[in-house]
Amino acid sequence: MRFEFATANRIVFGPGTLREAGAAAREFGRRALVVTGRAGRHSEQLLDLLAAEGVAATVFAIAGEPTIDGVIAATGAARRHRCDLVIGLGGGSSIDAAKAVSALLTNPGDPLDYLEVVGRGLPLTKPAAPCITIPTTAGTGAEVTRNAVLTSPDRQVKVSLRSPLLLPRLALVDPELTMALPPGLTASTGLDALTQLIEPYVSIRANPLSDGFCTEGIARIARALRPAFHDGSNAAAREDMALASLLGGLALANAGLGAVHGFAAPIGGMFSAPHGAVCAALLPQVMEANLQAAHERAATEEIDNRYARIARLLTGDPAATPEDGVRWVRGLVADLRIPPLRTYGITSESVPALVEKAARASSMKANPLPLTPDELTAVLQAAL
Ligand SMILES: [Zn+2]
Numbered sequence: 001m002r003f004e005f006a007t008a009n010r011i012v013f014g015p016g017t018l019r020e021a022g023a024a025a026r027e028f029g030r031r032a033l034v035v036t037g038r039a040g041r042h043s044e045q046l047l048d049l050l051a052a053e054g055v056a057a058t059v060f061a062i063a064g065e066p067t068i069d070g071v072i073a074a075t076g077a078a079r080r081h082r083c084d085l086v087i088g089l090g091g092g093s094s095i096d097a098a099k100a101v102s103a104l105l106t107n108p109g110d111p112l113d114y115l116e117v118v119g120r121g122l123p124l125t126k127p128a129a130p131c132i133t134i135p136t137t138a139g140t141g142a143e144v145t146r147n148a149v150l151t152s153p154d155r156q157v158k159v160s161l162r163s164p165l166l167l168p169r170l171a172l173v174d175p176e177l178t179m180a181l182p183p184g185l186t187a188s189t190g191l192d193a194l195t196q197l198i199e200p201y202v203s204i205r206a207n208p209l210s211d212g213f214c215t216e217g218i219a220r221i222a223r224a225l226r227p228a229f230h231d232g233s234n235a236a237a238r239e240d241m242a243l244a245s246l247l248g249g250l251a252l253a254n255a256g257l258g259a260v261h262g263f264a265a266p267i268g269g270m271f272s273a274p275h276g277a278v279c280a281a282l283l284p285q286v287m288e289a290n291l292q293a294a295h296e297r298a299a300t301e302e303i304d305n306r307y308a309r310i311a312r313l314l315t316g317d318p319a320a321t322p323e324d325g326v327r328w329v330r331g332l333v334a335d336l337r338i339p340p341l342r343t344y345g346i347t348s349e350s351v352p353a354l355v356e357k358a359a360r361a362s363s364m365k366a367n368p369l370p371l372t373p374d375e376l377t378a379v380l381q382a383a384l
Helices: 019-029 042-051 066-078 092-106 181-204 210-232 234-253 260-269 275-296 300-315 320-335 346-361 363-365 375-384
Strands: 010-012 030-036 056-061 083-088 131-135 148-154 157-162 170-173
Touching: 010 181, 010 363, 019 042, 019 083, 030 042, 030 260, 030 300, 042 056, 042 083, 056 066, 056 300, 066 083, 066 092, 066 148, 083 092, 092 131, 092 148, 092 157, 092 260, 148 260, 157 260, 170 234, 170 275, 181 210, 181 234, 181 260, 181 300, 181 320, 181 363, 210 234, 210 300, 210 320, 234 275, 260 275, 260 320, 260 346, 260 375, 275 320, 275 375, 300 320, 346 375
Parallel strands: 010 170, 030 056, 030 083, 083 131, 131 170
Antiparallel strands: 148 157
């Protein structure tokens, strides 16, 4: 056995912990760039906390998912205001943008020098400026991951800036910040979290540390996602979901993902579709395809055992079979009113191109076993 595990320098979790953000920021710098989403949820509260500690702040709002140009602009703003600290407050988009800005502030040259696929993919060499991540959704786990997903609209792809240097100095996870999330966002981000716990658990890079995070997180989502969806003010359910999301981030950053995220990358590049909803629509199909492929290739035992454990955690039934787990997820996706992928304009005509791009996606390499182009086509068709 050999594995590595790396995460944020420090993780603070708990209801009300946002109140610690001002004092924590002061340890890192005096001028913060605060990257938020369009809505800027909770940004006034954060700005007050920073001001109370004498930390000056410049707000940069990212509209939608961060683009390469958006991150260049945010880095320029941080330089102009001589920021020595970056804070990402929001969903995965704001947090990924903040992580990218923190690295680009200290590493010279053009962002394209460091980007995979569309750029030169050079390694970042200088430690990033201190970065604090504060999620306001419960799903992406981006507060503890070591990549930043950026879109390149002209090339219709999503690419990552990847480096251990992107790991934040502090991840501050306050479940109270997710209380106001509407049901639709609770559903899509929560199902992204579930996907990010199931995929690392069956990944070829799974390790005993990530396994522990995954099983703990899956059990919490099984009991909390429906209650959080039906009653956003359920504090216990919100706490479970925020913790499950964090656990998913810890797991995926160290054990990788799988075919669901292999598809989500090119779909997100070519279509305007929320990441979590795309993952949710694909999750039961991929679980089913992996099980079927394992049976056909007589590679069943380990894969079956892992899907059976997932099924037991989800259903609470000690006799649950892997197929019961697939049925449970399919039922959850339907109850949470996740629409099929055709809603976003994805049709049969796009399938060959998406299958070809998905097969080459980095997440696909961690899938428990390689799926053939025909199997991938069947997965995508079933999610349309
Ligand atoms: Zn995801």
